[in-house]
Amino acid sequence: MNARPKKSFGQHFLHDRRYVDRIVSAVAPRMEDFVVEIGPGEGALTLPLLAAAGKLTAIELDTDLIPALQARAAAAGELHIIHADVLKVDFSALAHSHGVPRLRIAGNLPYYISSPILFHCIEHAAAIQDMHFMLQKEVVDRMAAEPGSKVYGRLSVMLQLACRVEPLFDVPPEAFRPPPKVESAVVRLLPLEPHELHDAQPEHVYAVVKAAFGQRRKTLANALKQLLDADAIRRADVDPKARAETLAPADFVRLAKVYGAL
DSSP states (O other), X not given: OOOOOOGGGTOOEEOOHHHHHHHHHHHOOOTTOOEEEEOOTTSTTHHHHHHHHSEEEEEEOOGGGHHHHXXXXXXXXXXXXXXXXXXXXXXXHHHHHTTOSOEEEEEEOOGGGHXXXXXXXXXXXGGEEEEEEEEEHHHHHHHHOOTTOTTOSHHHHHHHTTEEEEEXXXXXXXXXXXXXXXXXXXXXXXEOOGGXXXXXXXXXXXXXXXXXXXXXXXXHHHHTTTTOOHHHHHHTTOOTTSBGGGOOHXXXXXXXXXXXXX
C-alpha cells in the first residue's frame, strides 16, 4: 500500500522507474561502498541501491514510513534505518563508527530544506566520497552557476569551494506522487581533495560571502563595510566597486584571508 505524502515533510515520492534507474546508474553503487540515503520515503531508490550495494543506511524522519520500508527491504539486503532529522546526523562520526574512510550519499531531498542539508553535508565533506541528490531544478541551477549569472550567489560560492558540482539530468513533475509544482534535477557533488581546498578560515569565508550577497545590488565597498574597508578589499586584489555576483569563489577566499588578518 502506498503511503500518503505529508506536506509537513515536503514529501513527493518518486515513482517513475525510468528516472529511478537513471539515478541508480549515476550512483553506480558497489558491494564495498557504504551508501547512505537521505529520506528514503517509500523505497523507490532504496531497494535498487540496496540490491546493488548489499547493505545501506537510510535516514528517515517519518516514523510511519519505516515499518513498510523495512518489510520491503528484507529480501533485498541489509538495511539499517536511522530515525532522525538528517541535520542532526554526524556524517563524520557515522563513517568513523563503521570503520570506513568515506560515505556515499544519495537522496531525493525535500525542497523546503534542501539548502540546509547541502550546507550540513559540506561541513562533513572530508568524510564523503560523493553525493547524488535530486532537488528543485532552480536549486541545482544555483549550485552550478558561474560568476555573472543572475542565479549565482551564496549557495554557488560555498558549494563550489567545497565540491565539484555536476548537474546530470532533469526530472519532470509527473515522475512524482504527488507531482510538485516545479521541475526537479539530479546533481552529483564530488568533494574536493585536501590539496584542492582553500586555506582560509571557514567562518571568515562564510561571513564575507554572507555579507557580500546579503546586499548583492550594492558594491562590495558598501556591502562589506562592516567587515572590510575599500583599502582592505583592494589588498585582496578585488575592485571595491565590483558586485558580489561578478566575483569567482577564489576572490572570496582572498577577501576572507584579509578579513582574518585584521
